[in-house]
Amino acid sequence: MGTPKVSEVFQEAACGHNQAKSEKDRKKGCTKVATPGAAAGGCAFDGAKIALQPIVDVAHLVHGPIACEGNSWDNRSALSSGARTYRTGFTTDMNEMDIVYGGEKHLFKAIRQIIERFDPPAVFLYQTCVPAIIGDDIEAVAKAATEKFGRPVIPVNAPGFVGGKNLGNKLAGEALLDHVIGTMEPEVTTSTDLNIIGEYNLSGELWQVKPLLDRLGIRISACISGDARYREVASSHRARAAMLVCSKAMINIARKMEERYGIPWFEGSFYGISDMSASLRNIAALLVSRGAPEDLAARTEALIAEEEKAAWASISRFKPALAGKRALLITGGVKSWSVVSALMEAGLVVVGTSVKKSTAEDKERIMELMGEDAHMIDTMTPREMYRMLKEAEADILMAGGRSQFVALKAKVPFLDVNQERRFAFAGYKGMETLISEIHRALTNPIFQTLREPAPWTSGCRLTPLV
Amino acid sequence: MTTQDFVSVNPLKMSAPLGGALFFLGIERALPVFHGSQGCTSFALVLLGRHFKESIPLQTTAMSEVTTILGGGENIQAGILKILEKASPGVIGLCSTGLTETKGEDIAGEVVLFRKKHPEHAAVPIVGVSTPDFKGSHEDGFRAAMVRTIEELVPEGGKKLKGQINVLAGSHLTVADLDYLKDLLKGFGFDPIFLPDLSRSLDGFVPDSFEPVSMGGTSLADLRRMGQSTHTLVLGESLRRAGEVLFEKCDVPYIVVNRLMGLSAFDRFLVTLRDLSDGNYPESLKRERSRLTDAMLDAHFYLGALRVAVGLEPDHLFDVGHFLLENGMDLVSRVTTTESPLLSKMPGGKAVIGDLGRLEKEALETDAKLLVTHSHGRQAAEHLGIPLFRLGFPIFDRLGATHRLSVGYRGAMETLFRLANVVWSRDPENRPDTWYSPAPSEAASTSETPVLEEGFVPVRFDG
Numbered sequence: 001m002g003t004p005k006v007s008e009v010f011q012e013a014a015c016g017h018n019q020a021k022s023e024k025d026r027k028k029g030c031t032k033v034a035t036p037g038a039a040a041g042g043c044a045f046d047g048a049k050i051a052l053q054p055i056v057d058v059a060h061l062v063h064g065p066i067a068c069e070g071n072s073w074d075n076r077s078a079l080s081s082g083a084r085t086y087r088t089g090f091t092t093d094m095n096e097m098d099i100v101y102g103g104e105k106h107l108f109k110a111i112r113q114i115i116e117r118f119d120p121p122a123v124f125l126y127q128t129c130v131p132a133i134i135g136d137d138i139e140a141v142a143k144a145a146t147e148k149f150g151r152p153v154i155p156v157n158a159p160g161f162v163g164g165k166n167l168g169n170k171l172a173g174e175a176l177l178d179h180v181i182g183t184m185e186p187e188v189t190t191s192t193d194l195n196i197i198g199e200y201n202l203s204g205e206l207w208q209v210k211p212l213l214d215r216l217g218i219r220i221s222a223c224i225s226g227d228a229r230y231r232e233v234a235s236s237h238r239a240r241a242a243m244l245v246c247s248k249a250m251i252n253i254a255r256k257m258e259e260r261y262g263i264p265w266f267e268g269s270f271y272g273i274s275d276m277s278a279s280l281r282n283i284a285a286l287l288v289s290r291g292a293p294e295d296l297a298a299r300t301e302a303l304i305a306e307e308e309k310a311a312w313a314s315i316s317r318f319k320p321a322l323a324g325k326r327a328l329l330i331t332g333g334v335k336s337w338s339v340v341s342a343l344m345e346a347g348l349v350v351v352g353t354s355v356k357k358s359t360a361e362d363k364e365r366i367m368e369l370m371g372e373d374a375h376m377i378d379t380m381t382p383r384e385m386y387r388m389l390k391e392a393e394a395d396i397l398m399a400g401g402r403s404q405f406v407a408l409k410a411k412v413p414f415l416d417v418n419q420e421r422r423f424a425f426a427g428y429k430g431m432e433t434l435i436s437e438i439h440r441a442l443t444n445p446i447f448q449t450l451r452e453p454a455p456w457t458s459g460c461r462l463t464p465l466v
Numbered sequence: 467m468t469t470q471d472f473v474s475v476n477p478l479k480m481s482a483p484l485g486g487a488l489f490f491l492g493i494e495r496a497l498p499v500f501h502g503s504q505g506c507t508s509f510a511l512v513l514l515g516r517h518f519k520e521s522i523p524l525q526t527t528a529m530s531e532v533t534t535i536l537g538g539g540e541n542i543q544a545g546i547l548k549i550l551e552k553a554s555p556g557v558i559g560l561c562s563t564g565l566t567e568t569k570g571e572d573i574a575g576e577v578v579l580f581r582k583k584h585p586e587h588a589a590v591p592i593v594g595v596s597t598p599d600f601k602g603s604h605e606d607g608f609r610a611a612m613v614r615t616i617e618e619l620v621p622e623g624g625k626k627l628k629g630q631i632n633v634l635a636g637s638h639l640t641v642a643d644l645d646y647l648k649d650l651l652k653g654f655g656f657d658p659i660f661l662p663d664l665s666r667s668l669d670g671f672v673p674d675s676f677e678p679v680s681m682g683g684t685s686l687a688d689l690r691r692m693g694q695s696t697h698t699l700v701l702g703e704s705l706r707r708a709g710e711v712l713f714e715k716c717d718v719p720y721i722v723v724n725r726l727m728g729l730s731a732f733d734r735f736l737v738t739l740r741d742l743s744d745g746n747y748p749e750s751l752k753r754e755r756s757r758l759t760d761a762m763l764d765a766h767f768y769l770g771a772l773r774v775a776v777g778l779e780p781d782h783l784f785d786v787g788h789f790l791l792e793n794g795m796d797l798v799s800r801v802t803t804t805e806s807p808l809l810s811k812m813p814g815g816k817a818v819i820g821d822l823g824r825l826e827k828e829a830l831e832t833d834a835k836l837l838v839t840h841s842h843g844r845q846a847a848e849h850l851g852i853p854l855f856r857l858g859f860p861i862f863d864r865l866g867a868t869h870r871l872s873v874g875y876r877g878a879m880e881t882l883f884r885l886a887n888v889v890w891s892r893d894p895e896n897r898p899d900t901w902y903s904p905a906p907s908e909a910a911s912t913s914e915t916p917v918l919e920e921g922f923v924p925v926r927f928d929g
Contacts (some may be wrong), residue, residue: 051901081898204896211902408763422767422893444770444794446762449729454755455736456747462734463740465721 009170039057043160047168053227055234057083059120061090064128111145121230122152132159140435169249193221198250201226205426237261241286268419270426272338311428323347330354356379413441468767475823479803482597484510487609487892492662492683495556499525502563508534516862542576554678558592564599590880603803605779612708636702638782641669642871653748657854702781726873754875761879768886775799775829782804787813799828
């Protein structure tokens, strides 16, 4: 069991949340215990799987009874430019006999079968609650299998009950740090090698960014873990700089890679035009400081100017249709402000933005953008959200998939801006997509139609056909 | 074809006699007969069979070169006699074709002559219809057969029967649609007579015996009491003339209903039924409406602003077009088969009379993302690289077309799901070059990294 690991990642030194706490609270870590009867969100296993599954050429084997993989596989839109192995659902599907006699042998055989039949460059083994509680030692199995098959088998020790999704993200990071990163050497290195950490290429968002880096001559040595190959992650310790993308989820990877390999990093976001530009600038500056050609900064500025101009032009086309429409933005962290400027440029009024997962810094940015009376929402129950929408206090809700049905039942347009979304919203192109999707949602005539009273209600004004 | 088109490329429309045959197939124990060459009949028979997946009773007067020149009267006489003796139908529907209309055959005269010569067969009605292949489409032939049937078989006047209502059912309505409407009308307390009633003849039931006539459909008894109904619902503008004939002959007022698909259209239809009936709204409708509401919300993510090119018969196009528009789609091309007062009132702009070639061309020009037409649209869809949503007649490369429900709240819900699924199944996954084309140097080297190095020795980091 990973108890020391758990407390270690809970006390993440580089985490802004932690730094803001008192000495005593910091020791306690982020041990936010889920409240029985009032918990939402995924478990640590879920978080670990989400963080690592985008490594596309490896097999992800879940050791546990069927629920863990059977109920969750192939549920995210992390995309691959090549290998598809990552989308295959592998599980040991433990049965009663496994519980009684232990599942280690079953697991070992499963690994062998995967290597024989699918020949992946590595197998990632995910621990879950049941084998954890009966004492299956996946680290020992992984070690034995690695030696036996000459193929890296990576134990990911994040059974669901140790905590929430975010903790699982971090434990996944630990697995990479302990077993993958630094185990291979890159074929070539350049002075512009960059790691991107915490980007999962959902709906292909990495591809809204990577082509621009390509244009600047910046090479992604590893994206951890969107559209990643095992070899890239394993040899990512030779990169010159790293960007941690918009989340605290994999901050431990960034910090420890700096400690171990001297790779400097910064935290940035690809959401929102100004953030995208800031991220490109920071990448260029960091790489130049590490020996990249001096002209990179100037070329980056030129690219930013060109892309921003095109994006703003595209967004302002929607202004006439969107001017004055009110958006309610219920999402986490940086997105609470990073998309606000694009929404405002398109003429939308942001009537509220959630700050539940935002830092003090995030909140400052919101006020900068929206003024002192910015409506910051700490928590909003679905019922309150429904009331707000029903009473027409907003024209569109932008939130995660869980809120979708709240908006729709209130007959108000909805746009999914969280992880299950269909559309890619990163970079300049992503903001164009976001605004055009808002336009598509707001101009759909069904909302008007649906508000018409049914024939049997007193408000019905329909006349019979003659 | 439009004025500037001299060639019809991949026809959208079917012939008028085929529509006539389809109408008669919805009358009990009817046998449609084409007065034409055997090919005229064979093509229609095969096409109807491919759509309904049923054996189609359809006979021919088998005109030859010689009989065409010398006159086909004898073929009619001989043909009808043979059919009466062998198939013993309850009614014969005699449709002319292009060949015999060009020649100028007098079908009505031949029927009169036959009646004189064969009084022993007086009990079996023979309805002669003019359905020249060179005029109109199958929607027109269907109407012509309906008008002639009412003229021939529905007696004048009579005491009105409370609650009895006529439903003139358009050729675009499926078996499932007719069943649904029948139940709905009964739910309002009506006693409906459907003309024709394909839901009892071409619904794929498996009979105990085989007969070479339509097995089921509107009975002659029902036909004969249509004059005693209080109202007629005319389901489709193309059938307006049939409603008029009933009104002129039997003083039954009619209401033309052009839309049965989608929320607002069906709301209006229900208000109309409620107004005509003594009953109240059937309880089941409330749940159905609520479900449709939810379906519209769920489907709009996929269908909103979708550019759709539609090719259907005028009545069908009008109803479907409004339905698509109601659900946020854009009708970028509207191609139809024949003249109709609806053409200029089409949702999204005037419809043009044309072929599938025209539909394909317009779809390409307007960047359509979905094609809605019958099975023959599959080639166009393939050329365009967009999905085809099969609707109308014929649908020969899919099963169950006659059992698809389109009308009512439930039909709208089912259609929305099917539409959204067609779109969803083609939802392209984003690719590395979706947003930016690759830099020249990149384009050459996009090969996948080797998956496994030889002699790989895992090294653990234990700091």
